[in-house]
Amino acid sequence: MKTINITIDGIDTEIPKGMTVLEAARGLDIQIPTLCYLQGVNHSTSCRVCVVEVGPRLIASCTLIAEEGMQIRTNTKKVRDARRTSVELLLSDHERECLSCSRGGSCELQSVSNDLNIRQVSYVGEKSSQEKDYTSPAILRDAAKCILCGRCVGACGTLQTVHAIGFAGRGFDTVISTAFGRPLAESTCINCGQCIMACPVGALSEHENIGDVWNAIANPAKTVVVQTAPAVRVALGEEFGMPIGSRVTGKMVAALRRLGFDKVFDTNFGADLTIMEEGTELLNRLGSGQNLPLMTSCCPGWVKFVEHNFPNMLDHLSTCKSPHEMEGAMVKSYFAKKEGIAPEDIVVVSIMPCTAKKFESGRDELSGGGLSDVDWVLTTRELAAMIKEAGIDFANLKDEAFDNPFGEASGAGVIFGATGGVAEAALRTVFELTSGQELETVEYTAVRGMEGIKENVIELPGGKEIRTAVVHGLGNARKLMEAIERGEKSYDFMEVMACAGGCITGGGQPIHDARTVETVNIKAERAKGIYSEDEAQEIRKSHKNPQIQKLYAEFLGSPGGHKSHELLHTHYLVRSRF
Amino acid sequence: MKLLTDLDAIRTLAKGRLDNRRITGQTPESIQYRSVMVCGGTGCTSSDSNAIVDALNREIESLGIQNKAEVVRTGCFGLCELGPVVIVYPEGIFYSRVEVKDIPEIVEQHLLYGTPYEKRIYEQTKKDGELLNFEETDFYKKQVRIALRNCGTIDPEVIDEYIASDGYTALGKVIMTMTPGQVVDTVKRSGLRGRGGGGFNTGLKWEFAAKQEKTQKFIICNADEGDPGAFMDRSILEGNPHAVIEAMAIAGYAIGASQGFVYVRAEYPIAVQRLMKALDQARKYELLGDNVLGTGFKFDIDVRLGAGAFVCGEETALIHSIEGFRGMPTPKPPFPAVQGLWNEPTIINNVETLANIPQIILNGADWYASIGTEKSKGTKVFALGGKVVNTGLVEVPMGITLREVIFEIGGGIPNGKKFKAVQTGGPSGGCLTEEHLDCTIDFDTLTSLGSMMGSGGMIIMDEDTCMVDVARFYLDFTRDESCGKCTPCRIGTKRLLELLDKITEGKGTLADLDKMESLSLQIKNSSLCALGQTAPNPVLSTIKYFRDEYVAHITEQKCPAGVCKSLISYEIDAQLCKGCSLCARKCPTDAISGKPKEPYVIEKATCIKCGVCFDVCKFKAVMIV
Amino acid sequence: MEEQLTSGCGATAEADIDEKLEKIEAAIEQFRSIKGALIPVLHEVQDVYGYLPEKILQIVSRALNLPMSEIYGVASFYHFFSLTPKGDNIIRVCMGTACYIKGAQALLDRFSTELKVPVQGTTEDNKFTLEATRCLGACGLAPVLTIGEKVHGRLVPNNVPKILKEY
Structure with a gap:
């Protein structure tokens, strides 16, 4: 590796060629504040908060590639004044309702402002767009808080290739906007919430349903059932100061009981159920050779992405409802019957790492007998907020276990939370169902990991091959879909998760600041938690889950059977490209 | 395929035409063939020079003197103020503000009989009963044309x-x-x-x-x-x-x-x-x-x-x-x-x-x-505009003084008004004053004075120009043209403009003036691109050189030049008013009342200072106070 | 969406629409293979329709494989492009420095008063749109304005009513 020598604040240092000044300074424990910079997502240098002095000029350090002999000063009056002025100007055009802002305490503008000792804002004047867009069931936008850093645009466009939002207008009137300024709900937004994860301030947030859930809990006529997605348990702890990726399954269950939920179920059970149905569907399609590749449908962001962008490939999507929707449907049928509760008196709440699930739960297709399968979806962040509101000392809770009949799940269910997990879970089951043999090693490590597109050919006993593709991040998904359309690629099975790394980095997960995102491999840490939970399970294959076997025996009949089709499968809509 | 030798052949063929488009000093009688050059630049085209070309061709044809003259539509001659401009070679006779109705006489008198058509000849070329060729006029004689070479001598479409x-x-x-x-x-x-x-x-x-x-x-x-x-x-x-x-x-x-x-x-x-x-x-x-x-x-x-x-x-x-x-x-x-x-x-x-x-x-x-100064070589083209007699385009060697350009080439300030400032460098530049008139024009001098060369706009301002308003005008422009990407430019120029607005409305404080200076400096230092880095220059240079005008707006709530609307009001001089009622009829807010044949009065509370009364009064009875 | 453009209109209007569409399609054909085709194509749309109709932009979006949010971003960035239809006659008052110093603001204000529309506004009868424009470069004629192709120069506010009567 080629290295160069530079001097920062009088300290000589040797760094790899190609490194930015920001990174080099970090190496010397010099923290340069940033705001618009988000590695891999946004390199616009627009906020001007990270400027440093190089010769007579102030240059943004976030993208400045260090050159041999460069003399850099990060802490001069000129630098400090420039940074303070930029932040004060941003604050002069910012709705400063920090006390009641959802990002109070986790706002990067707030922390930069504090770090720079800004005690008063010298500038006052007209504020730019104050428009609020609360139309989407998943994502709220508040232009009054937007600082136009562009991180959301990078997340939506560059990463996800959804391009629901972009810069519009110019100068002081610049806004982040959908095409033609339409409400977000009428746009091509797929609700993944990656914009929220990228937003340094409170301009983007989830459409909160905390009040709705409190109301349901407070209603004595309702049985309120909660279920939690796999990825929540490896992230929730972060909201309470625990290390990134801490596994807090038991504490989470305990907290949910204390919040007042009548039953605490595990969506992993729904995941096992999904494998039974989807595995069967895959075998059927492999048999008929039709609608291959089978594309997973667990991810509502991905599903809506296909509906907007690849409407002629809707038949490829698995007709399976997503795990929490299946579980909701079972709660309002099997469970209701078993417990003798009228389905309309049951409220199903899903705790999800995801904002798109909020949209999904509102889809008309995902209901039975006029009742939605799932009534409310809360994100991991909203759950944390409720726990805090209830005064629960989360870190010191004793572990508790899920309720049955949907509390027992296999290791296959939990790995749904990470990229490759659905494919691996499906393969574990499909292998055994087709061969009748017991798998020796259950781990299909080839489908694991953070590579954007993972292609594998899995050989089943008897010589049959399943050509699989595992994709995460919609940018990668688009590439692959276009290749399939052009006939350059063909597969039997395709797992897609909209967010990079899978549900563990979903738009409803705890938000970390840009520096943490850059320096900690959050995906990997949370994935570790997921796979360790899998390993800790005695049962690691969906079809071996006794509760699943019981459900089929008592209620559903066989996978892919009539009742399954009625309750566990769905259909999709063609949506406009615009 | 054209080779270099082919170009030589073309050159030889067309050369004859071009040779005639020079001032030769021949006596009018000896001239056999004239080249009539009509400016086809945007300025002159706007004032109908295309119709003049057509009319010239028509007349020449009707008199059957195609062998005596050619008509060429060229690029800009520079002296846009006088457009449409027609130049006749080889004498170098300069006609200004030519109209279509002048054409028959120009063709007959000048092209047929060799006597220039008096009525449209540029005044500056008349000296002691003789006609100068245009290159001897103040506007042209100090110019050196390198970049503007061919503008005015060839047909750009050929x-x-x-x-x-x-x-x-x-x-x-x-x-x-x-x-x-x-x-x-x-x-x-x-x-x-x-x-x-x-x-x-x-x-x-x-x-x-x-x-x-x-x-x-x-x-x-x-x-x-x-x-x-x-x-x-x-x-x-x-x-x-x-x-x-x-x-x-x-x-x-x-x-x-x-x-x-x-x-x-x-x-x-x-x-x-x-x-x-x-x-x-x-x-x-x-x-x-x-x-x-x-x-x-x-x-x-x-x-x-x-x-x-x-x-x-x-x-x-x-x-x-x-x-x-x-x-x-x-x-x-x-x-x-x-x-x-x-x-x-x-x-x-x-x-x-x-x-x-x-x-x-x-x-x-x-x-x-060899042309220009030590660090600024060659020539520079300037667009002279604003309150100057000869509005137009000039190309001068670097190192010439502002005074030479404004007063000699530009002809000074019209209507007997007093020079106040010259703005160079457009929205990125600054305003210079009387004391800078003898400074040389080159990159480094202009920059050191707080202005810049820019692309070569040179706007002259007279005593009727309010420098605070000028700063506001430029800043309004840059604020409007800011792409909106970086913070200092997007929000900074907006805040700066708001401070200027405050001052032009008489609501500013002296502390605002300091705030403007410090904000300007920050915008210059930390903006992403040159637009933001130079946007505050008009503000800084006007504060530097015309601080007293700012102070007058702030402490006396007065606009010395009578430009800033909030600080002026309209009154009718009872002595001059004839009571014609025109102003009252034109007033959009019915703020003017009175009886016919008696002096009218403006009701200040309802007046929106649109200035219509001032414009329409035929007796100059409406005053700005 | 494209189909709607050619349906529901009278025969002549339909022919007109087809002709316009053909021009757009030709422009798309001409530029689609080059990089950076969007702005040249938008120029053609603006030229043919007088503004950028959303339905036409959808055609552009498909043909050039560009997301609509990006097209909207570009269209709303450049002042030359308009997303709303304009009046039959567009009055562009030059607000370049030379014109400003010579009273362009008063001229613009007078138009605004006479037409009873703000700057950038279109009159109720759709006859005029009033705009302030960047330097037209006809500084010798300052203050200057254009209505359609025609240039009016060396004006004072009192000329305004007479100019409007010409249209």
């Missing part, structure tokens, strides 16, 4: 005329006799600096790009002339488009690029049309294409229209605009010469810069370097 005027000789010379390195070196040694604003050494820029080991490189001609009040680039494209094409091909040869782009304002229809025509002609002659002059050198040019964004004058914004995106600047480094259009090495030169190149190649670096 490539043969450009070739006859030594056109494409320089291109032939570089391809046949020079290495790319020698071309770069020549341009470098000439000392030519970018005419678009930055003033960077052109040859050095070429050298950076030439050094890049890439097979794909680009040349971009920046013709997105955005400074309000500057129109030299447009005039060059209208009057001498082939010079720009030739220069781009030379640049392509020098740095190793085969593709050029001209990024030109869509608001310049005549320039675009002439440029397109010129490109077609050049391709037809194989002066562009896969085999330039039969040498195997490959170079072609595409035109891209700007779409109304001043910021696209900035190099990286321009590049992004050509790439099809919003014209938002990106940081430098990487500089375009290293990583530009589609990430390939790219040089961007402005029109005027390029127009100098063929002459530098033909006459040598030393020739060019």
